[in-house]
Amino acid sequence: MEVLKIATAGSVDDGKSTLIGRILYDTRSLTDDKLEAIERTSKQKGFDYLDFSLATDGLVAEREQGITIDVAHIYFSTAKKSYIIADTPGHVEYTRNMVTGASTSQAAIILVDARNGVIEQTYRHFFINNLLKVKDIIVAVNKMDLVDFAQEKFDAIKTEISELATRAGSKQNITYIPVSALNGDNVVDASSNTPWYNGQTLLAHLEGLEAQDVYEESVARLPVQTVIRPKTDEFHDFRGYAGKLYGGSLAVGDEVTVLPSKTASKVKDIYFFDKKYQEAARGTSINVTLENDINISRGDIIVKSSELPKEAKQIDTKICWMDANNLVVGKKYLIQQGANVIAAKVAGIDSVIATDFSGETPATELKLNEIGNVSLKLAKTLFYDTFEENKTTGSFILIDPQTNNTSGVGFIQ
Amino acid sequence: MNDLRVNTLESEAIYIMREVAAQFEKPVLLFSGGKDSITLVRLAQKAFWPAKIPFPFLHVDTGHNFPETIEFRDRLAEELGIELIVRNVQDNIDAGKVIEETGKYASRNMLQTETLLDAIEEFGFDACIGGARRDEEKARAKERIFSVRSDFGEWDEKNQRPELFDLLNGKIELGQNVRVFPISNWTELDVWSYIEKEDIEIPSIYFAHKRNVFLRDGMIWSAQDDIVYREEDEEVVEMEVRFRTVGDMSCTAAVPSDAATITKVVDEIRKSTISERGARIDDKRSEAAMEKRKQQGYF
Ligand SMILES: Nc1nc2c(ncn2[C@@H]2O[C@H](COP(=O)(O)OP(=O)(O)OP(=O)(O)O)[C@@H](O)[C@H]2O)c(=O)[nH]1
Ligand SMILES: [Mg+2]
Numbered sequence: 001m002e003v004l005k006i007a008t009a010g011s012v013d014d015g016k017s018t019l020i021g022r023i024l025y026d027t028r029s030l031t032d033d034k035l036e037a038i039e040r041t042s043k044q045k046g047f048d049y050l051d052f053s054l055a056t057d058g059l060v061a062e063r064e065q066g067i068t069i070d071v072a073h074i075y076f077s078t079a080k081k082s083y084i085i086a087d088t089p090g091h092v093e094y095t096r097n098m099v100t101g102a103s104t105s106q107a108a109i110i111l112v113d114a115r116n117g118v119i120e121q122t123y124r125h126f127f128i129n130n131l132l133k134v135k136d137i138i139v140a141v142n143k144m145d146l147v148d149f150a151q152e153k154f155d156a157i158k159t160e161i162s163e164l165a166t167r168a169g170s171k172q173n174i175t176y177i178p179v180s181a182l183n184g185d186n187v188v189d190a191s192s193n194t195p196w197y198n199g200q201t202l203l204a205h206l207e208g209l210e211a212q213d214v215y216e217e218s219v220a221r222l223p224v225q226t227v228i229r230p231k232t233d234e235f236h237d238f239r240g241y242a243g244k245l246y247g248g249s250l251a252v253g254d255e256v257t258v259l260p261s262k263t264a265s266k267v268k269d270i271y272f273f274d275k276k277y278q279e280a281a282r283g284t285s286i287n288v289t290l291e292n293d294i295n296i297s298r299g300d301i302i303v304k305s306s307e308l309p310k311e312a313k314q315i316d317t318k319i320c321w322m323d324a325n326n327l328v329v330g331k332k333y334l335i336q337q338g339a340n341v342i343a344a345k346v347a348g349i350d351s352v353i354a355t356d357f358s359g360e361t362p363a364t365e366l367k368l369n370e371i372g373n374v375s376l377k378l379a380k381t382l383f384y385d386t387f388e389e390n391k392t393t394g395s396f397i398l399i400d401p402q403t404n405n406t407s408g409v410g411f412i413q
Numbered sequence: 414m415n416d417l418r419v420n421t422l423e424s425e426a427i428y429i430m431r432e433v434a435a436q437f438e439k440p441v442l443l444f445s446g447g448k449d450s451i452t453l454v455r456l457a458q459k460a461f462w463p464a465k466i467p468f469p470f471l472h473v474d475t476g477h478n479f480p481e482t483i484e485f486r487d488r489l490a491e492e493l494g495i496e497l498i499v500r501n502v503q504d505n506i507d508a509g510k511v512i513e514e515t516g517k518y519a520s521r522n523m524l525q526t527e528t529l530l531d532a533i534e535e536f537g538f539d540a541c542i543g544g545a546r547r548d549e550e551k552a553r554a555k556e557r558i559f560s561v562r563s564d565f566g567e568w569d570e571k572n573q574r575p576e577l578f579d580l581l582n583g584k585i586e587l588g589q590n591v592r593v594f595p596i597s598n599w600t601e602l603d604v605w606s607y608i609e610k611e612d613i614e615i616p617s618i619y620f621a622h623k624r625n626v627f628l629r630d631g632m633i634w635s636a637q638d639d640i641v642y643r644e645e646d647e648e649v650v651e652m653e654v655r656f657r658t659v660g661d662m663s664c665t666a667a668v669p670s671d672a673a674t675i676t677k678v679v680d681e682i683r684k685s686t687i688s689e690r691g692a693r694i695d696d697k698r699s700e701a702a703m704e705k706r707k708q709q710g711y712f
Contacts, residue, residue, distance in 0.1 A: 003418050031688040041700070058551025059570055060701045069571055072554040073547040075600045082418050084598060096575040100557075103577045225431040230464040238463055244428045244579075273459040284420070285427035285460070298435050322575050336580055339435065397580050404584040409577045 001077075002211065005084045007101040009129060010111035011121035012090035015142040017068055019111060019181035020087045021052025023203065026188035029076035030055060049182065056087040069094055071101035080207050090121060095128075095369045096322035099409065102129055106214035107136035107206065114147045114178075118160045120356075124369075126161070127355040130168050131318065131371065131411060133391065135214050137174045138205060145180040149193040154178045167357040173213060177202050215282075218247035218390040221309070222302040223338030228287055240271065240287040241296055243339065246392040250288070251279040255305040258296055259383040264305055265290040299340035301383055301393070309383045309393055314347060316413045319366060319374045323400065323407035327366040327374065333407065335376070337396040343379035344398070350374065366408075374410070387411040419610065422603055423456065426595040428579065429558060430460035433540050433593050434467050436583035440540040440593075443529075443712070444470035444497070446478070446486035447659040448615055449544030449596065452604050454489065455613055456595060457542075469496040471541070473528045475521040476503045477640045477661045485616040500532045519642055520664040526711045530566045533590055540583065542593045543712050548600045550690050552704035558597050564588035566710025592712065601657075601689045605682050609675045621655045621673045632666035657682075658689050 008016035021038070024030045030038070034055065041063070042051045056072040057063055068089040076083055086101030102108060108129045112122055129137060139161050147153045158176045165174055177186055178194050179202060185191035188203045200208070228240035250256075254267045270277045271287040280286045288302070296302075303309060321327050327346060335344045350373035351360035366372045387394030398408040433440050442457060444450045457466045470490055474483070490497035502524045505511045511524045533541065547554045557573050559581045574582060583591055596604070608615060625636040627647045634641050636649040640662050643649075654667035655678070672678045 001418055003421050032686045033688050037700075056551075056554070058554050058704070060704055061571060063700075070555050070573055072551070073598065074554065075548045075598070097573070100575045100577060104579070225428070226435045228461060228464050232463070235463045240463075242431055242460070244424060271462070273462050283424055285424040285431070287462070334584075336582065338580075339432075391578065395578060395580075397575075397577050397582060399582055399584055404582070404586065406575045406577070406582045409575070 001080070001082055003082050003084060004107065004206065004209065004214065005086070005105045006107045006109060006206065007086040007098075007105035007134070008088050008109050008111065009098065009102065009125035010090055011113070011116075011119055011125075012067060014090060014111040014113045015181040016090060016109075016111050017053035017056045017087050018051075019109070019140065019142065019179070019187065020074055020085055021055035022181050022184055022187050023085075024055055024074065024076055025050070025052060026184055027076060027078060027203070052181070067091055070097045078203075078207060083206070092121060092124070092369060095124070098125065099128055099132075099320060099322065102132055102134060103409070105134055107138065107209065108134045109138045109140050109202070111140050111142045111181075112157050112161075114141050114143050114153045114157070117157055118164070123164070123356040126164060127168070127357065127371070128320065130170055130172065131320065133216075133387070135172060136209055137172045138202065139174060139176045140181075140202060141176065141178045142181050144178045144185060144194065145183055149178070149185075149191075151194075151196045154197070164357060175199070175205055177205065216247070216391055218385070219307040220248040220250050220304055221246045221338075221385075221390060221393050222250065222286075222288070223340065223392070224296055224298055224300045224302065225339045226298055227296060238289070239293070240289055241302060242285070242287045243302075244285045245280050245282060247282060247390055249279055249281050250286075250304070256290070256302050257305045257308060258290075258294060259301045259303065259309070260381055261295065261300070263292075263294045265292045265294060267291075299338075301338065301340070309385050311381050311383050312378075313381055314375060314377050315382060315384065316373070316375050317410040318353070318371060318413060319398070319408050319410045320371045321366040321368060321408045323405055324368050325400070325403075325407070326368075327398075327408060329364065332401065334399040334401055335378070335396045335410065336399060337382065337384065338392055340382075342382065344376045347375045347377040376410075384412050386413060419603065419607060422596070422599050423459070423607070425579070425598065426456045427460040429581070429593065429595040430457050430542070432581045432583065433542060434461070436581070437540040437591070439536065439538050440468040440542060441471045441498070441536070441538045442466070442468055442542045443544070444472055444486065444490070445659070446472070446482035446489070446616060447544070448604060448608060448619060449546065451489070451613060451615055452596060452607060453542060453544050454493070455611060458493070466493065466495055468542075469498055471498045471500070471532055471538075473525045473532065474499050474501050475525060475661045476501060477521050477663050479616070479618050479656075479659060479662060481616045481618045482659055498532065498536070500528050502528050504528075505531070516642065520661055522661045522664050523706065523711075526566065526706065526709055529712075530710050533566070538590060539585065540591045540593055542595060544596055545594050545712050546599050546601070546604070547597050549688075550703045552701070552707060556594060556597065558594055559583055560592040560594065561585060562590050562592060562710065566590075568707045568710075570704065570708065602679070602682050605675075605679045609679050616659065618656045618659060619678065621653050621670045623651055624654050624667065625649050626652050626654060626667060633669065634666055635662055637662060
């Protein structure tokens, strides 16, 4: 059984948390004590229905204000799949938390309030999911109960988002579903209120997703996190390079190149804990030894010699800014790409990108929640792929050395 | 148990352990002898094999722990040859730094925070690895993998660092520390299934056994009068029980169970309709009990 990570998206109050609570309720994933707590609090708040957003809005401030502030991670399983859902905030002020939730997800549910249609925040979240290459997008047109389940409302939103997707050159798989998160229409159970809709329910769609619909395919990249040298009698000369394998697979005997030194070697052994394996697959935290004794340290990358990445001392990137202090030309940051941290300086800001895909405007700085084209000058040569080619070696975070804050996330073009 | 899921979670946890070892100068693993911290120990072994786990263990002992857990704690640390640091809540009580709770629901759970913060300062720990999971409780569901705390141990829950992809930013100022949660994405069932799959030894109180207990508020409490307050009319009976979570004896209730083997325990958890923390009175104090404790520096 595979794990599918999903994030919610959409504007504030569009019903994201309610939808997740509803999925949990209808799949009987809420334990008795959690359900009782929701019943109790709903009653206290004077509602004559169950407020399912209470299943995910866990902070006091969230419950008081009835909004989501930070991502909640929610877990449930069906007979077919196990799910990790990141319920993200819709409020623009908390976009960084939305990006946090979306960045590890393979699918996104973007909610749209059927009454309000596609609004600025819907665009922004669609844009971010597109930027992050989230492969499967479900547009859940919510609160259909408040528009008498009118097909025109649903169709209008569908048309608008399809046009947006075309403008964006989106390669994502986009599905549209009319739902009522509050009442459960087309969430887990098919609704009799939407006879004009003959697609799947939300859960049925998720259940049907295949690995190739959601997981990234690319070449093997092994960023070295740490070098393992036991120096015991038994393992006196053992020198293992420990890291998580991203992209393709790696096998014993593969000819590899270590970057940045460009030293060539061959994979001698692949360990996972104390067992040796012939081959390691994407996503495994392995420990490899090489045929030759070479100098490797944290931050180096091991790749197959036939699949070398690009290298540069200046890179063009798209950056999503998440700090209240603006990104300005000339400022220095640390960039962290995998296990590799190097100093970088903002060489130029080309433009700010409108999140409705309407174009780019010249800019001299990037403000909180803005996304822009930025070029960075690096203190050392960076070995990279474009984000399009590989999510790990094609992305990085920017750390402000003065505050230590994670100030932005970058995508190499 | 499905292997793909366990493998994904296991590799993620190992990755996090290795980031801690590489990014921090003085990490420590919080080890209580409970199932989650035992799981952490196994993951740390896997992350660094054939080298030894490169950090010590720390236990904040309330003095109200189950003797079986303490015995287990000492033995495992000894076997692995890892330094075990124990700091006692009792010392802070004796020094008058904290005041012991009294009455029916008295517990030392809250008092642990002070002792933990003292130990962090004493040793200059910059990262504390803990076994908290996001599925446990609604405030925990909001926590990052690397959770930055102020020099007072405070969690600023409305202003957490963004955490993108699996890039973990462990940069902090002197005095701050990071709480690290490698099994954030594991559920209770994942932990139990892992213990079964890996054949990991755990303390005996996790399995069904006969115990003298009494009932209060629909929950089953250990009849251990020196530690757990009992009213005179609360009658002691012998029952077959086990513990689902092992914390302080005064705030951890038992559950009726005949699950005497790991396979039966896994099966019981799979069918359970109550959450793990349903057996913890410390969370029932108020809606926001966990969030408040975390703001003050608790796990
Ligand atoms: N009538 C109706 N109301 C709904 C529906 N879904 C959600 N709501 C209500 O809309 C309000 C907002 O719902 P939430 O689930 O908190 O919205 P959200 O998208 O999570 O909001 P943020 O997380 O703050 O961005 C609540 O009062 C819900 O009860 C629906 O399908 N029909
Ligand atoms: Mg919400």
